[in-house]
Structure formats: structure tokens, C-alpha cells
Amino acid sequence: MIDLRSDTVTKPTPGMYRAMCEAEVGDDMAGEDPTVNALEAEIADLQGKEAALFCLSGTMSNQLGVRLHARPGDEVLIHETGHIANYEGGAAAALSGISCRTVPGEGGMPGVDDFTPHVHADAVYLSRTAAICLENTANMAGGRVWPLERLREVSSWAWDRGLKVHLDGARFFNAVVAGGGTPREIAACCDTVSICFSKGLGCPMGSILAGSEAEMHAARRARKLFGGACRQAGVIAATARYALEHHVDRLAEDHVHALAFWNRVSTVEGVSGSAPETNLVFFTLAPQLPSPREICERLRERGVLMEPAGPNRVRACTHLDVSAEQALSAADAVVAVLNGR
The missing domain is CATH 3.40.640.10 (Type I PLP-dependent aspartate aminotransferase-like (Major domain))
Known part of the structure; x- marks a missing residue:
């Protein structure tokens, strides 16, 4: 996971x-x-x-x-x-x-x-x-x-x-x-x-x-x-x-991983939000997309854990145990789910 x-x-x-x-x-x-x-x-x-x-x-x-x-x-x-x-x-x-x-x-x-x-x-x-x-x-x-x-x-x-x-x-x-x-x-x-x-x-x-x-x-x-x-x-x-x-200086890595995750997810039509400043990524889903809860359930089936952050928002958080490759892999999973694949 x-x-x-x-x-x-x-x-x-x-x-x-x-x-x-x-x-x-x-x-x-x-x-x-x-x-x-x-x-x-x-x-x-x-x-x-x-x-x-x-x-x-x-x-x-x-x-x-x-x-x-x-x-x-x-x-x-x-x-x-x-x-x-x-x-x-x-x-x-x-x-x-x-x-x-x-x-x-x-x-x-x-x-x-x-x-x-x-x-x-x-x-x-x-x-x-x-x-x-x-x-x-x-x-x-x-x-x-x-x-x-x-x-x-x-x-x-x-x-x-x-x-x-x-x-x-x-x-x-x-x-x-x-x-x-x-x-x-x-x-x-x-x-x-x-x-x-x-x-x-x-x-x-x-x-x-x-x-x-x-x-x-x-x-x-x-x-x-x-x-x-x-x-x-x-x-x-x-x-x-x-x-x-x-572990203090390495926090910059988490920030880089969060931005890379966002840059990939934000390419999906219907996704909106702001580029992260630190290790937290929030993105809002347009009405035509599945709900945050449904998205997170589908992601779990693909081995990615995230949580809804409101009726139309999802939150992702990078950290010490998430590598650059894993952040991009998770982003690819989000893109696939949002595109119905």
C-alpha cells in the first residue's frame, strides 16, 4: 500500500x-x-x-x-x-x-x-x-x-x-x-x-x-x-x-513529492486546486466526477490510501515513508480512476 x-x-x-x-x-x-x-x-x-x-x-x-x-x-x-x-x-x-x-x-x-x-x-x-x-x-x-x-x-x-x-x-x-x-x-x-x-x-x-x-x-x-x-x-x-x-532538512523532499503528485493529478479535466506549498495536496472534484468517497474506495483497490476532505475534496499527504516513485505511482492511480480506467 x-x-x-x-x-x-x-x-x-x-x-x-x-x-x-x-x-x-x-x-x-x-x-x-x-x-x-x-x-x-x-x-x-x-x-x-x-x-x-x-x-x-x-x-x-x-x-x-x-x-x-x-x-x-x-x-x-x-x-x-x-x-x-x-x-x-x-x-x-x-x-x-x-x-x-x-x-x-x-x-x-x-x-x-x-x-x-x-x-x-x-x-x-x-x-x-x-x-x-x-x-x-x-x-x-x-x-x-x-x-x-x-x-x-x-x-x-x-x-x-x-x-x-x-x-x-x-x-x-x-x-x-x-x-x-x-x-x-x-x-x-x-x-x-x-x-x-x-x-x-x-x-x-x-x-x-x-x-x-x-x-x-x-x-x-x-x-x-x-x-x-x-x-x-x-x-x-x-x-x-x-x-x-x-529529519528536518529532508522535509523538502516531501514537498517536492507533493508538487510532483499535484502536477500529474491536476492534468485531469474537472480537477481544481492550488499547487502545494508543503506536503499536503488538496484537490476539488467537479460534479461530473465520482465523489471523493468513491474515488478513495477505488484507489484502495489499487493499493493507494487517501481520504475525503469534504463533499468534493480529496487530501493526499506525502511523508517519510513515500518515495518519489511511489508519489508518482499514486498520482497515476488517481488519474486512472478519475478517467474511469
């Missing part, structure tokens, strides 16, 4: 397995796991933040970020396709009593004009607008990368109004490799940044949150509350450290 459903389906590389087996470990809840501590220090330094906190998943690190910046009854503003609002099980409301209010914005990137009308006035009958949540890359917008100047403009606007800024950087390093800025430049635009190691970097699990020392102290307490305090977590943190050394 050529699995293009997500970059979360990758298997650990032999080097990752070795790193897991050789990891020096301790009790992370007591702050005694040297591998976790080294990873947290490495990410904090990379982003120019005071501290970082290792987490079990991207949802956990995102939800800790939201919780840090708002109180029960508050709201955060987020793009209408944002992962935190749509794909984390309503966790902000369930775990922290915080609501997400969605705003529009081209390419998954709301600008100042998109956010401004939605900031609540200071009135006792309105929920307090406490923060904005950004997503880089913007997943459902096609893996789009925030231009650094636009990111700076939005964060400056938010801070001028007393709002906090959290970045869902699930594919943070895809944005970096695609030219969205250095890790420090991007992180400087946000109070807290979440990075998911189990997506483009190919780790079996794990995420991290970075911010100020005080914020990470509070996040550590909330992580325990969420059931995320770990013991010998160094066996997983070791894969993240390995990925930071070996």
Missing part, C-alpha cells in the same frame, strides 16, 4: 529504534528524565523561548496552550478550519471551559481585518476574548505557510489589544523548510508554540509546547491534570531528538 492518508502513519526508522533502545531515562514527572530534559532545552533554545514541555500528543500541547491563555468562560479566536476548534473533540470547552469562536481568512490565515470585528467589547454579558490561535502550516487550507510579515502583523495587533497568541505548529518545521522563517523568527510572533513530532518528522508519538518559564510551570501542572505526566518518557523523547538531527 502507498499510504497518503497522513504523515502520522510513518514507522520509526532504524535510527529511531536505536535511539529508543539507547536512551538514558528517569522519572519525567519528577523532572529526572535526562533525555526529556535535553529535548525540552533544545527546543526552547531553537525557538528562543525560556522553556518547553514534552507532551504526549499535539492535541495535548495545543490544549495546554489554550488553557494557559484563557480562563473558564473566556473565548479564543481561530480560523474556521482550525484544528483546535474542529478536530480536538471540543477539548477546550470540556477540559478548560473555554470556547472557540471561528473567523474567516484566506488560505487558513486570518488577517487583522478578519480578527478585528470578532473581538468582544468589555461587557459583563459577553465572553472575554483572551487569545488568538494560529496554525502554521494551515492544514485544511492545503498546508499553506504563513508569510513571516503577515504573522508579525497579526501578533503585533493581538498584543496591542492585550490578547495572547498561541501557534498550533503541528507541521512547524514544514513551514520553516518551505521558507516561512527561522524557528526563532516564527516563534517570536507567538507566546506559546506547539510542535508535533509524529507528523512530518516521523516519530511514533509526542509533541512539545514552548513558552515562558512561568507558562511552562503552569503547563506542567495542567499536563498532570490532563493525565499526561510521564515516567521514563525518554524512550519517546529520544526519537524526537533523532528526528531534529536527521
Whole structure:
């Protein structure tokens, strides 16, 4: 099978397995796991933040970020396709009593004009607008990368109004490799940044949150509350450290493979969309073509896994376990199915 459903389906590389087996470990809840501590220090330094906190998943690190910046009854503003609002099980409301209010914005990137009308006035009958949540890359917008100047403009606007800024950087390093800025430049635009190691970097699990020392102290307490305090977590943190050394620059290969896939699929009449900026390809099917679900079912029979991304959209995701040849083979399968062959 050529699995293009997500970059979360990758298997650990032999080097990752070795790193897991050789990891020096301790009790992370007591702050005694040297591998976790080294990873947290490495990410904090990379982003120019005071501290970082290792987490079990991207949802956990995102939800800790939201919780840090708002109180029960508050709201955060987020793009209408944002992962935190749509794909984390309503966790902000369930775990922290915080609501997400969605705003529009081209390419998954709301600008100042998109956010401004939605900031609540200071009135006792309105929920307090406490923060904005950004997503880089913007997943459902096609893996789009925030231009650094636009990111700076939005964060400056938010801070001028007393709002906090959290970045869902699930594919943070895809944005970096695609030219969205250095890790420090991007992180400087946000109070807290979440990075998911189990997506483009190919780790079996794990995420991290970075911010100020005080914020990470509070996040550590909330992580325990969420059931995320770990013991010998160094066996997983070791894969993240390995990925930071070996898998960041190679993300550019995934971007090249995604573009090659798109260039072939986009030749089919009735297919529309935009050329990918990173490793995510979304294409829209005209009414005369089969539905996304039907397309994906036929592709499975040909050994290609993809998923519908709406009533007329399909998503493909290139990653560590998809070679250039496999990306083109999958594209050929899509073309054949769309052409009724």
C-alpha cells in the first residue's frame, strides 16, 4: 500500500529504534528524565523561548496552550478550519471551559481585518476574548505557510489589544523548510508554540509546547491534570531528538513529492486546486466526477490510501515513508480512476 492518508502513519526508522533502545531515562514527572530534559532545552533554545514541555500528543500541547491563555468562560479566536476548534473533540470547552469562536481568512490565515470585528467589547454579558490561535502550516487550507510579515502583523495587533497568541505548529518545521522563517523568527510572533513530532518528522508519538518559564510551570501542572505526566518518557523523547538531527532538512523532499503528485493529478479535466506549498495536496472534484468517497474506495483497490476532505475534496499527504516513485505511482492511480480506467 502507498499510504497518503497522513504523515502520522510513518514507522520509526532504524535510527529511531536505536535511539529508543539507547536512551538514558528517569522519572519525567519528577523532572529526572535526562533525555526529556535535553529535548525540552533544545527546543526552547531553537525557538528562543525560556522553556518547553514534552507532551504526549499535539492535541495535548495545543490544549495546554489554550488553557494557559484563557480562563473558564473566556473565548479564543481561530480560523474556521482550525484544528483546535474542529478536530480536538471540543477539548477546550470540556477540559478548560473555554470556547472557540471561528473567523474567516484566506488560505487558513486570518488577517487583522478578519480578527478585528470578532473581538468582544468589555461587557459583563459577553465572553472575554483572551487569545488568538494560529496554525502554521494551515492544514485544511492545503498546508499553506504563513508569510513571516503577515504573522508579525497579526501578533503585533493581538498584543496591542492585550490578547495572547498561541501557534498550533503541528507541521512547524514544514513551514520553516518551505521558507516561512527561522524557528526563532516564527516563534517570536507567538507566546506559546506547539510542535508535533509524529507528523512530518516521523516519530511514533509526542509533541512539545514552548513558552515562558512561568507558562511552562503552569503547563506542567495542567499536563498532570490532563493525565499526561510521564515516567521514563525518554524512550519517546529520544526519537524526537533523532528526528531534529536527521529529519528536518529532508522535509523538502516531501514537498517536492507533493508538487510532483499535484502536477500529474491536476492534468485531469474537472480537477481544481492550488499547487502545494508543503506536503499536503488538496484537490476539488467537479460534479461530473465520482465523489471523493468513491474515488478513495477505488484507489484502495489499487493499493493507494487517501481520504475525503469534504463533499468534493480529496487530501493526499506525502511523508517519510513515500518515495518519489511511489508519489508518482499514486498520482497515476488517481488519474486512472478519475478517467474511469
